[in-house]
Structures are given as structure tokens and as C-alpha cells.
Amino acid sequence: MSPALMRVLRVVVLLSAVRGAPLATVTLPPVILEPVPLEPVPVPSEPVRVDSGADQNISIPINTEQQQQQQQVSLDVDVMLTGELNPNHYPARRAAQVVLHHLNTRYGSPYWWGALRQVHKATAEALGDSGRKYSLEVTLQDQISGTKETCTAEVVFPGGPAGGPPQVTTSYEGKSEINTQAQEEALYNQYNTSQNLLSGHNLPDSYGHVAPGMEPFWHLGGVASSFVMLKESSENTLYNMAQVVSVTQLATENNQLRFNYDVLLHEMVSQEIIHWKLLASWSPQEGVKASQMELLPKCHHCEPPQEH
């Protein structure tokens, strides 16, 4: 009998006992409950990597005092934030997230939306007045198909008070595995000739639900938001898109489908929810572009309309 069924039967028997319901004699073919499928995070074929944490390089058990001394040494290195970085600590992770935002601006589409899966190696160096440079090896994953790829990247956070957006270069050469061209063409054609312009809101809704027909526009919103998140990123931020508040299609121009987006971004370090508007244009040939990006002020008195 499958473990899932065993578990369920245990619950059933226990509950019946608790509730005092009589158990009668009936035989019916049992229904097997499968574990609930989740978003495409495939079970890794290699053993699960568990070498996170501060003591990553310590592989033999040693007493607490010794560990503390070594920990103290590695902490001094972290404070200076140069040289070899712990790939699972936040400085490397923030830089790696910037790489993903960059890749989304270059390769993203309604059918390709990249996310950071793992940082393998990271180093940082100071460039004097020019800022700081991170060199990284990362695995990224398309959130739609689950396809993974590893690449190297460099991120320069410019120095000086003006700051400016980070500059990113990578070894990534474009999606090689999954061919999304057919889907993209179909979507483009469907909405290019359509009389009714698309609109939607709350993608996902409060319960994490996105209607299947709206999923590509959720993905597109995420990709377009990466343009904002890229330019807003620094060593002190980590951005994700929290929700598409609204998407409204405009008339096609220059063969680009165009959409006004209203999005909520989540910035992890400040924990703020930041409201941006932008204009996203897309075609299978040109990819995604974002323009007219506008920060909306945080309104403390007004409540956004809640959909239920």
C-alpha cells in the first residue's frame, strides 16, 4: 500500500475513533492520493547540496571553541567583503539576483522567466572610485519550464554618490533547451489581431491563483519588472516582484504588443512593498522592453482596492 494511502487511512481511522463514528463494512477501490504537485522545482538527480552555512569549509567535527576561532577568522573576511565570499551568504546572493534581473531583460518573455537557483562561487573586489565588482558562478532556472543552466557573470556596482545601475556581463548565450518560439508566436498572433485589448488585475490574486490564460502576462510582468529591479539594485537590496496589480493592453505599435503594467515589488532588506508603473512592449523578435517606468509614492492613508 502506498505511503500516501497509509497516511490517509491512519487519519481516517483516528478521526473515526475520535468522533465516535461507527465503522461499517464496505469495500471500495481505494483512491490513491498523490503528493500535491508543486511548482517546477525538480527533485535533484544529484544528492541535495546542503553545504550552506558559515562552516561550509569545515568538514570534520571539531569542538565549539575551535569552530568559534575559525568562525571569527572568516567573519573578519566577510566584514571586508572582498576576496572569496561564502556563496550562501547575502552579499553573494544579492549580486547574483542582479544577474538574474539582467538576464530577464535580455532573454525574458511570456514563456521564459529566470530565477536564481544557486550561487556556486563568488568573489568581490574593490575598484577604488569605480565601485565594487563581483565575479560569480551561478545556476539559474526558468521558472516556467524548470530548465536549469549554469553560467559565470560579473556585476559592477558603481561607486560614488551618483551611484547608477549595476553593470552586468555574463557567459550566458540564450536559452538552448526549451524552444518557446511556437508558443510566443501563437500568443503574439492572438493578441496582435484581437479586437479586444487584454486587461487583468491581481496576478496572482491573494491566494496565489492565476487564471491559465493570464499566466503569460504574469510572466511578462515579472520580466518587465526586472528592468526596474535591475536599475534600482545595489549591494543593499534584493528585489522580487510581489504581484501584478494590473495589466492593460494598448494598441500595437511598431509590431510590438504593448501593455501598461502596475506592479508591486518586494525589497527584502527594507521589507518594503514598492509600487511601480511601466510600459512593457514585446514581440517574439524583439523580446521585452520596458519604458516610462514611474515610481508611485507609498500612500499610507489610502488602501488599495482588495479583490476577493
Next chain:
Amino acid sequence: MGVCVCVCVCVCVCVCVCVLMCVCVNGCVCVCVCACVRACVRVFTRHQVLRISAKDELQLSALRDLEALDHLQLDIWIGVRDVSTPVDIRVPAFSLSTVKSHLDYYEIQYSIMIRDLQVHDSIYNFQDMLVSENPNLVSKIVIGRSYEGRPINVLKFSTGGTSRPAIWLDTGIHSREWVTQASGTWFAKNIVDTYGKDQVLTAILDKMDIFLEIVTNPDGFAYTHSKNRMWRKTRKPNPGSSCVGVDPNRNWDAGFGGAGASSSPCSETYRGPSANSESEVKAIVDFVKSHGNMKAFVSIHAYSQMLLFPYGFTKSPARDHGELNELAKKAITNLASLYGTRYRYGSIINTIYQASGGTIDWTYDQGIKYSYTFELRDTGRYGFILPANQILPTAKETWLALMTIMDHSSRNSY
């Protein structure tokens, strides 16, 4: 008398922790209903819970017909069983007139048990139901009141003794992290279901008590349903400011006032005017201090998929860093064994960011060695709005990590 082999898939309209109940009626028809525990039911004003008493087979049959009408979105709390047992059904506002007409047509008696059900009431009702059904294992303690006057409930799981060493679990301190309150609800049910069956849990509960606070920020939770899904803080107004609320995970007396929290009331990480200024925090502080025998303290958040230990306010490693690190590694390995979900682990300040006034920095410095914070699923795709179909897998895998920590605490008394 045999064992009923009827197994039902729970068809719930919303996010549910399904309590399956299988009843064989008349020896030939298997009627399966689901008592749903809702953590995020859609809030229509004037949800009502009706208690319905069928007096004969005809009326029972009419009730079953009603249950079968999916578009009514009925939530059956206690299902159709026999003529002597009342049926409790939550009816959304838009179905009320249909249901009542149906009942009136068949002259079925009913009363309005709950006139205006709010979502957090569902979890409160669940807590009361769990206690009343398992009086020898579960009790409820009200440890305080929220700013808006809601009770702060803690479930105590105990097999006896006096002031036994204890484990504390809390969920929902940041109200927008809905997967956590839902998981906490599942943990409660799972403890009740598996005590006496699961060797490890039974051994733990024979030595230690478990305290579980599911809705740690009830005002915030209500607000995420009524007004702003992304609300994080408490709902206490700040004098002299139009901005409301304090970050309850920056309000503890550990490094309070230092870097890693904001002094602006408009900020999501506002520390508050003083440590423990929030009644939601003070309630736990008072409870922990007066209990005096907590051995493990786990505060559950979302999202990022991390298992964290002190400190957040300082780079100095905790005295027990080595042991906490090793235990974290074990816990997330066990977590990953279920669905392959990958977690990172480490101290707060290294892994995520500097944070001052945090919960587990305070509990650790109180001497509660096994102090941990979880950040549950996911890593940013859905973020705070994790879909319903990920709630049970998240709760189940997280439970494996919690069991690792609880088992270790139980075997390593100090």
C-alpha cells in the same frame, strides 16, 4: 465490523487543511465529507454557519443534494451522518437565500450558529474544536490581547506533568506570510493525529510540552484579509504619525535601537517606540519568562527557504554556533527528503541581513539554546502569495525539520 476502505479526496473551495471523515451509511453507500480548516477563506460579509437537524431519511437525502451543489461553495464543518447528529455548514453570503429556501422547502430545522463569520474566526473555531475533541492532549491559553482587542491564543500540547521543559512554535507574526498560519494550523492537527502513532513525537510529548501560537499577529492578519494583502506589521497607530504599525520582529529587547531596524513609523521594519511596546510581543515575553522552562523556540516566517539561528543584531557568533549550525544542516536535509525543496541555513546576520530587536536573538539570550527562525517557501516566484496547492507540501516538509529540532532538544537537555 470491518474497516471502511473508503478514501476521499477533499474538494475544498479554498485553502484547506483537510480533515477527512469517512462514514459508511447503510452499509452500501460511502459518504465522504470534508471538514475544512480554512486559513484564508474569502471574506464576504455575513458568512453564516448554520446548524441543521434532519429528522428523517428524506431530509438527510435533501441535505446531501445540497452538499452536491458545487456552485454554492458550501463548507461542511460537521457532515451528514444520521438523523440524531446535527450538520454544521458554513454558507457564503451569496448562497444564503438558496440554502435557506431549500431547507424551508423540506421543512428542515436549522439555527444560525455564527451570524457573521470572519476569517480569523475560522482558525479560532478550529482551535476550540481541537481542544474540545482532544481534552487530554490539547488546551488553549489566552496569553494576552492584540492592540485591537483580539485574543492571543496559544495551544498547549501536553501529556501531563507540571512545568515540563517545553518547545515553543509560532506562526503568523508577520501577517502577510499566509503560508505560515496555514502551516501552523496543520501542525496542530498533525500533532493530534500522530501522537501515539509516531514514535519520535510520542517520545517528545512524553517528556516535553509543545506550545503553538498560530495567529501571532491577529490584527495584521485581519487587515490582510480586509484591506491590504501585503500588510506586515501590527496595527497600532503611532502618535504624531499617519503611519500605523510596528514590526513585531524588531520590537524585542535584543540589540534594540541598533542598526538593523528603522526608527521611522512609516517603515516596514519600524522597531517601535520601545522594546516590547507591542502587546503581541509583550504577551509572549511575559509567557516565556513566567514559564521559565522553555528549551526550544521556533518562530516561523516566509519567504526565502532558510533556516536561521542567532544572531541577527551582531556579527559575533552565538556561543552555541557550532551545534546550532550542525542541527540546522540536519533539519534542512530532512526537510529536503520529502520533495527536494532546497533551504539555506546559517546565522541571521550572515544569511539574510542585519536585524536588531529580533525574536530569537531575545529568546537565545534568555537561555533558550535551540532558537530558530524559518523562512518557508518559496524563493520569490509567488513570494507572500503562495498558492493553495503548495500549503500542505510546505507544512509537511517543514514538519520534518521541526521534528529534527524538537527531537534534538528532547535528547539534549540542558
